[in-house]
Amino acid sequence: xxxxxxxxxxxxxxxxxxxxxxxxxxxxxxxxxxxxxxxxxxxxxxxxxxxxxxxxxxxxxxxxxxxxxxxxxxxxxxxxxxxxxxxxxxxxxxxxxxxxxxxxxxxxxxxxxxxxxxxxxxxxxxxxxxxxxxxxxxxxxxxxxxxxxxxxxxxxxxxxxxxxxxxxxxxxxxxxxxxxxxxxxxxxxxxxxxxxxxxxxxxxxxxxxxxxxxxxxxxxxxxxxxxxxxxxxxxxxxxxxxxxxxxxxxxxxxxxxxxxxxxxxxxxxxxxxxxxxxxxxxxxxxxxxxxxxxxxxxxxxxxxxxxxxxxxxxxxxxxxxxxxxxxxxxx
Amino acid sequence: xxxxxxxxxxxxxxxxxxxxxxxxxxxxxxxxxxxxxxxxxxxxxxxxxxxxxxxxxxxxxxxxxxxxxxxxxxxxxxxxxxxxxxxxxxxxxxxxxxxxxxxxxxxxxxxxxxxxxxxxxxxxxxxxxxxxxxxxxxxxxxxxxxxxxxxxxxxxxxxxxxxxxxxxxxxxxxxxxxxxxxxxxxxxxxxxxxxxxxxxxx
Numbered sequence: 313x314x315x316x317x318x319x320x321x322x323x324x325x326x327x328x329x330x331x332x333x334x335x336x337x338x339x340x341x342x343x344x345x346x347x348x349x350x351x352x353x354x355x356x357x358x359x360x361x362x363x364x365x366x367x368x369x370x371x372x373x374x375x376x377x378x379x380x381x382x383x384x385x386x387x388x389x390x391x392x393x394x395x396x397x398x399x400x401x402x403x404x405x406x407x408x409x410x411x412x413x414x415x416x417x418x419x420x421x422x423x424x425x426x427x428x429x430x431x432x433x434x435x436x437x438x439x440x441x442x443x444x445x446x447x448x449x450x451x452x453x454x455x456x457x458x459x460x461x462x463x464x465x466x467x468x469x470x471x472x473x474x475x476x477x478x479x480x481x482x483x484x485x486x487x488x489x490x491x492x493x494x495x496x497x498x499x500x501x502x503x504x505x506x507x508x509x510x511x512x513x514x515x516x517x518x519x520x521x522x523x524x525x526x527x528x529x530x531x532x533x534x535x536x537x538x539x540x541x542x543x544x545x546x547x548x549x550x551x552x553x554x555x556x557x558x559x560x561x562x563x564x565x566x567x568x569x570x571x572x573x574x575x576x577x578x579x580x581x582x583x584x585x586x587x588x589x590x591x592x593x594x595x596x597x598x599x600x601x602x603x604x605x606x607x608x609x610x611x612x613x614x615x616x617x618x619x620x621x622x623x624x625x626x627x628x629x630x631x632x633x634x635x636x637x638x639x640x641x642x643x
Numbered sequence: 644x645x646x647x648x649x650x651x652x653x654x655x656x657x658x659x660x661x662x663x664x665x666x667x668x669x670x671x672x673x674x675x676x677x678x679x680x681x682x683x684x685x686x687x688x689x690x691x692x693x694x695x696x697x698x699x700x701x702x703x704x705x706x707x708x709x710x711x712x713x714x715x716x717x718x719x720x721x722x723x724x725x726x727x728x729x730x731x732x733x734x735x736x737x738x739x740x741x742x743x744x745x746x747x748x749x750x751x752x753x754x755x756x757x758x759x760x761x762x763x764x765x766x767x768x769x770x771x772x773x774x775x776x777x778x779x780x781x782x783x784x785x786x787x788x789x790x791x792x793x794x795x796x797x798x799x800x801x802x803x804x805x806x807x808x809x810x811x812x813x814x815x816x817x818x819x820x821x822x823x824x825x826x827x828x829x830x831x832x833x834x835x836x837x838x839x840x841x842x843x844x845x
Contacts, residue, residue, distance in 0.1 A: 327677060
């Protein structure tokens with residue numbers, strides 16, 4: 313039916329050995345799935361969208377070999393040890409600015425949101441692509457990214473539209489041998505609005521929860537625990553809608569992270585002037601960029617410092633945040 | 644049998660999904676393993692694929708052949724989703740330019756070095772295809788779907804499958820013809836064993 317193309321491709325790309333998957337293991341996977349199916353059938357609260365949606369694939373970030381493996385389990389296996397020479401506490405200037413940013417954030421209105429709504433965040437992003445073994449990244453062109461994340465339950469799947477591709481967001485199955493997907497408010501790396509509302513507002517308690525979460529999830533291998541905590545907070549403030557009191561707590565918690573500094577003059581990827589809170593070690597730098605007068609969050613920029621010359625590895629400028637009633641709906 | 648399985652699956656009968664799992668889980672796993680090079684992750688992909696399938700069940704056409712293309716299409720999407728998830732992973736990636744799957748494969752082939760080298764070269768070459776090309780290659784070459792089924796799985800026209808495959812072949816030929824390929828530094832003293840293909844398509 314198909315022409316010789318397949319034959320030739322099969323020769324060029326041998327599939328390799330059959331993967332090893334025992335009947336027992338397969339049975340275990342099946343049982344867990346059956347539990348999920350049956351539970352949902354019983355639980356009438358969970359009504360899945362009835363409209364079929366043609367799902368498109370996401371463009372892969374890097375050559376598959378690099379990208380796919382690192383997701384999920386890979387990161388823990390990297391175990392790249394960075395020397396940590398006891399980083400200094402956050403600089404006084406950074407602490408002062410974060411305090412101002414926190415008070416500004418705390419004064420924002422807190423909208424009333426229903427459980428069935430979605431957080432919508434539109435941004436312009438470009439990230440580094442490390443092509444199959446290449447040491448030097450190429451940066452994607454700046455493009456729009458829209459994400460819808462559920463307000464209350466990660467099993468109300470979110471959605472990403474980026475570069476014309478729509479991708480549903482699977483509830484995190486977590487890492488490790490447990491494969492059960494946990495419905496509910498999610499976790500710090502997959503947060504619903506309700507989860508954010510439930511976080512402690514005492515900065516120290518919150519920060520220790522974040523360190524604990526990163527540690528339990530095997531994060532920290534790449535950046536060290538301080539850097540991971542900064543990145544965890546940065547991911548939340550970039551691509552969720554953080555309730556005012558939680559936002560204030562997150563910024564106050566960031567002020568407690570060693571290695572945090574202020575960078576007084578930066579430019580966003582769109583050319584807007586900003587002031588940045590940064591976390592830096594010998595390998596990388598992450599910057600959160602704020603409007604210098606209103607102290608509103610504008611976006612993020614990341615650098616790879618490992619080659620001696622800073623190389624930008626990520627840009628994000630947030631354009632819009634809103635609650636909408638469905639994934640895929642515009643405000 | 645399949646048509647009634649389809650309608651039961653559409654209606655959300657858990658047992659019909661159990662039957663789908665029995666029939667297709669290994670094929671999904673095989674595809675996931677080849678796309679990720681990682682056994683653990685391939686299992687995750689299997690779980691997420693069957694959960695996503697459950698969620699999308701009302702989109703199942705009432706009549707048709709095997710649901711395997713549909714499931715494999717979902718699996719491809721799940722893998723892509725994984726690969727892109729968050730910047731956190733990108734950060735980790737920046738620390739690890741050399742991808743891990745090659746040793747994974749090589750281990751299994753200990754004692755068969757030529758095969759391992761050839762496979763590593765093939766994977767490196769595969770990694771240099773565009774994502775869209777990777778998807779059709781994985782489905783048509785590794786999972787054995789025909790053009791129509793791959794088109795259905797990916798939601799693209801058959802002509803697009805064909806043109807992506809032919810682009811993939813062209814790129815792979817070029818790669819195979821490069822003297823040292825780009826399989827990573829280690830391969831410098833082991834020539835990739837993917838043979839340049841001479842002549843045309845016959």
